Amino acid sequence: MDYDVLIVGGGAAGFFAAIHIAETKPKLKIAILEKGKEVLTKVKISGGGRCNVTHAEFVPNELAKYYPRGEKELKGPFHTFCSGDTIAFFEKRGVALKIEEDGRMFPTSDSSQTIIDCFLHEVNRLGVSVLTGHAVKRIERQDTWLVETSKGEFSCKKLLIASGSSPKVWRMIKDLGHSLVTPVPSLFTFNINDQRIKSLPGLSTMGSVKILGTHLNSEGPVLITHWGLSGPAILKLSAWGARDLNALDYKFKIQINWLYNQGLEEALEELKLVKANNGKKLVVNIKPFEIPKRLWFSLLNASGITDQMRWAEVSKQQLTTLASQLTQSVYDVDGKSTFKEEFVTAGGVDLKEVDFKTYQSKIQKDLYFAGEVLNIDAITGGFNFQNAWTGAFIAAKAIAD
Numbered sequence: 001m002d003y004d005v006l007i008v009g010g011g012a013a014g015f016f017a018a019i020h021i022a023e024t025k026p027k028l029k030i031a032i033l034e035k036g037k038e039v040l041t042k043v044k045i046s047g048g049g050r051c052n053v054t055h056a057e058f059v060p061n062e063l064a065k066y067y068p069r070g071e072k073e074l075k076g077p078f079h080t081f082c083s084g085d086t087i088a089f090f091e092k093r094g095v096a097l098k099i100e101e102d103g104r105m106f107p108t109s110d111s112s113q114t115i116i117d118c119f120l121h122e123v124n125r126l127g128v129s130v131l132t133g134h135a136v137k138r139i140e141r142q143d144t145w146l147v148e149t150s151k152g153e154f155s156c157k158k159l160l161i162a163s164g165s166s167p168k169v170w171r172m173i174k175d176l177g178h179s180l181v182t183p184v185p186s187l188f189t190f191n192i193n194d195q196r197i198k199s200l201p202g203l204s205t206m207g208s209v210k211i212l213g214t215h216l217n218s219e220g221p222v223l224i225t226h227w228g229l230s231g232p233a234i235l236k237l238s239a240w241g242a243r244d245l246n247a248l249d250y251k252f253k254i255q256i257n258w259l260y261n262q263g264l265e266e267a268l269e270e271l272k273l274v275k276a277n278n279g280k281k282l283v284v285n286i287k288p289f290e291i292p293k294r295l296w297f298s299l300l301n302a303s304g305i306t307d308q309m310r311w312a313e314v315s316k317q318q319l320t321t322l323a324s325q326l327t328q329s330v331y332d333v334d335g336k337s338t339f340k341e342e343f344v345t346a347g348g349v350d351l352k353e354v355d356f357k358t359y360q361s362k363i364q365k366d367l368y369f370a371g372e373v374l375n376i377d378a379i380t381g382g383f384n385f386q387n388a389w390t391g392a393f394i395a396a397k398a399i400a401d
Contacts, residue, residue, distance in 0.1 A: 003029045003129075005399055006147055006156040008136055009163035010034030012043055013371030013388040015119040017160055020396035022126035028400070030128045033149055035135035035166075040116045042164070046385070047104070051112030054086045054389070055382040056103045066383045068186070068240045069346055070376030073356050074387065081393040083386055093118050102232075104382050136163075139172045141364060157366060158399045162392065164372040165345040173349060173373075177363045181375040183347030184246040188238045190254065191335040192228035196302050196325075200224045205292050208257040209233050212330070216241045222256065227337055229254075232380070235339060239379045242346040250336045257327045258291050258299070268323040275319065279312035286311070289326065299325040344384060348375040358398035359391050368395040 005021055007014045010032050018032055032039070043051055057063045060078035064071045087097055087105070095118050096108045107114040123130055134149035145159040163169040170180050203224045210217035216237055223231030237254075238245065245252065259267055267289070274288045284307050287296045303322040305314055314322075349369055353362050361367040370391035378384045 001031075001152060001154045003031050003154060003156040005030045005158045005160065006145065006154055007032045007160045007162055008139075008147070008169060009161065009166075009371070009373070010036070010039035010130060010132065011162060011164055011371065011388075012040065012385055013162035013392040014160070015040065015123060016389050016392035017162060017370055017396040017399075018128045019119070019122045019126060020393055021400045022123070022128050024397065024400035026126070031154070032123070032128060032130045033134040033136060033147065033154070034130065034132045035150075037132055039130060039132065040119060043115055043119075044112050046112060047106060047382075049112055050106045050110045051115045052104050052106060052380075052382040052385065053090065053097055053115065054083045054105045054386045056083065056099045056105055058082060058084050063383075063386070066381070067376060067378045067387070068242065070351065070374070070378075070387065073351050073354075074376070074390070076356055077359075077390045077394055081390045085393070086386060086389050089389070090115075090118065093122065102381070136169060136172065139176065141176065141367075145366065158368065159366065160368040160370060160395055160399065161373050162370045162388075165348065166373075169373070170348070176361075176367070178353055178361065179350040181347045181350055183345040184242050185336065185338075185344075186239045186242040186346040186377050187235055187339045187344045187380055188336040189225065189230035189339055190228045190234055190238075190333045191250075191337060192331050192333055194331050196298050196329070197224045197229070197331075200294055200298060201226045203292050203294055204231060205258065205295060206260045207233060208260055209237060210255050211237060211241060211245075212253040212255055214241065214244055214252075216244065219260065228333070229331070230339065235380050238336070238339075239344075239346075239377065242377075245336075250333065252333050254331050254333055256329045256331065258295060258329065259289055259326050262289075262327060264323050264327045267327050268320060271319050271323055275311045275314060279310065281311055282307070283309050283311055283314060291326075299329070339380070344377050345372065346375070346377050348373050351375055357394075359395035360398060368399060370395045 014032050063078050064074045097105045098108045134151050138148040140146040144155045147154045207222040208219040218233045218236040220233040221231045222233045302325050359368050371388040
């Protein structure tokens with residue numbers, strides 16, 4: 001079966017590229033090869049089923065800062081196709097997006113199905129073949145590209161690989177002469193078994209977090225879960241520290257400042273002042289810091305201060321311990337858990353081997369990459385999708401040229 005363009009992978013990047021190629025050159029014969037029974041499965045579950053399409057950061061160089069791997073390479077591409085262009089693409093096709101408080105952008109329908117329906121409608125309108133149940137078994141370069149799948153053989157002039165982190169496809173890319181950066185998980189939560197947080201699942205508060213023995217630190221909302229810690233501050237650390245934490249086998253110590261930006265000395269001074277002015281009052285009844293009450297009680301307990309103690313009875317040592325618990329709590333992390341279904345890997349095609357003006361391979365002519373197959377990944381918040389849209393758009397323009 002001969003095609004002008006074959007796209008390996010029926011996900012976000014694959015569909016976005018197919019639509020742009022077909023719009024630019026309607027006469028081209030294009031097919032998407034998807035190994036599964038369904039397409040766009042990751043789009044369906046992303047953002048808790050709402051699909052976090054992009055992020056409301058419209059300055060290309062600022063947007064690039066959200067990518068632990070790919071920041072340098074994405075600056076140029078984001079000047080070509082940025083988050084504003086994503087919004088325009090969807091709105092032109094009748095899909096309105098909204099911005100939430102934290103900058104994440106979703107369809108106003110709050111349903112990922114809206115995005116899926118948009119893509120399916122477009123490929124249908126443009127005559128792109130979507131072939132499901134086609135697991136790619138072999139890719140070979142002759143005069144044209146030969147692609148063998150579980151259901152047949154195909155040839156094409158130009159080949160775009162947008163298959164995400166598929167180990168089988170990665171091996172084929174390696175056979176074509178490319179280097180691949182070994183994948184490790186990114187975007188995960190920390191498993192912690194500690195009495196101080198055991199009874200607090202569901203509690204969220206601002207905190208500053210650092211991983212002891214490394215350069216890694218982060219700040220933002222910290223969410224206590226049944227298995228440990230999650231929330232934006234933790235997920236950011238997991239993304240930026242993906243390789244370091246893998247090397248530590250996910251066993252390390254983290255230090256949390258529950259007072260966010262107040263230091264130990266400052267906290268201690270405030271506690272001494274409270275003690276001096278409230279000697280007869282119960283400690284549990286006076287909370288001098290902006291932290292949740294349940295967390296305050298837990299840290300009092302960890303400092304040896306009971307429910308019945310009055311401020312006058314708190315020793316100097318207990319005050320120091322409490323100040324330390326508030327600003328320098330250390331927790332042992334033992335393992336990780338996947339963040340919802342949004343499993344992201346750090347790894348993929350070595351970025352030095354790709355021309356980011358076209359997303360074409362520097363090693364094989366007429367071979368292009370887009371999306372997570374490249375060694376690019378971001379923190380949570382719509383950035384991984386934006387990388388897919390941008391790469392797919394630029395690759396599509398180059399393919400249709």
